[in-house]
Amino acid sequence: MTIKEAIIKSLEDINGVTNYLAVLDNIINKKYYDFKEAKTPPATISALLGDFIRTGDTRVKRIRQTGGTYSYYLTKNENNLDLISLTNPTLQVENKKVKATGYDERHLHKLLSSYLKNTEIYSKTIFHEQSLNSKDNHQKWVHPDMVGIRFLNLQTRASQTFLKAINRVDTFKISSFEIKKEINSDYELKKSFFQAVSNSSWANYGYLVAFEISDTLTEEMERLNQSFGIGIIELKANPYESKILFPPKYRDLDFKTIDKLCKINKEFESFIEQTEKLLTANEKYVKATEKELNEFCDSYFNTDTEFEKYCIEKNIPTE
DSSP: OOHHHHHHHHHHHHOSOBOHHHHHHHHHHHTOOOOTTOSOHHHHHHHHHHHHHHTTOTTEEEEEOTTSOEEEEEGGGGGGSOOSSOOOOOOOOOOOOOOOOSSOGGGHHHHHHHHHHHTTOEEEEOOGGGSTTTTOGGGGGTSOSEEEEEESOGGGGGGOOHHHHTTOTTTEEEEEEEEEEEEOSHHHHHHHHHHHHHHTTTSSEEEEEEEEEOGGGHHHHHHHHHHHOOEEEEOOSSGGGOEEEEOOOOOOOOHHHHHHHHHHOHHHHHHHHHHHHHHTOOGGGHHHHHHHHHHHSOOOOSSHHHHHHHHHHTTOOOO
16 A cells, blocks of 8 residues: 555545544554655655645645644545535646657546546446447447446435436436547647537536647637536546546436437446436345446546556556
8 A cells, every 4th residue: 555545545534624643643553554764754644645735636625724734634525524614725736748649548438437436426438339330430429438427316216216316406417528638739629529519418517538638728628618518627647636627517418319329329228227227226225236337337446556557557648
């Protein structure tokens, strides 16, 4: 276990707002990490907690306490915490742009699935080559690269049928993701953006995701986002440092298009079936059905070591 992994594990154990000294005590007590080579463990933990914020790692947030000190907590626990004044004073750091070459676009899917899982979204890659008429190049303007679902109020799912549940805005939201390695020109941006518009017309939220995006395109991205409502995510080699540059606008589900996608693509149909199964599961089968959905969806990283090794193996730039 790396020291950063030990910090995350300790924040999970503490399950609340805490400071660096409490995190250090938990690491030592649970023997998550051996500080024999660290001369000043308290300073090391304090600095690394700060690094989570400075690098934009979405797993950790902090709040400023009286006197200027900071306390930290896991983002996924935010809804369960009683925070009177919540801020996330992330420091902006210069993004080093790298040429996104030497790996396949599909290699980015696991990075995105890990980022999404951290925000409690189940995601699944949709292989357009498995669809009917898969040799038709226009199919890529029909299929999303990935789909995702986030359950917002799971307490209601035990007694809901799928058709009833879809009318509850507090039950779930489905998102569509179009993924690109790089977007470096206005032409590439517009082509990718309108592909995302086409592929996400059926979903509550549509996203364009890219590993490398030119800084010169920010103004045009903002204009397109405001006009068409597609969100834009900048994906990072450390998936937890990925960020939403522009949020998407909510839309109602288009069931005619969902039905069309189910007919032409078995993976998409299975995703909808798994979603319906979880929404309509009897209370005693909910956990088993949720586990089944998790196993059906794309895999994701459990530790920092895993994604660091993965990026090396797949030649994904890390700086």
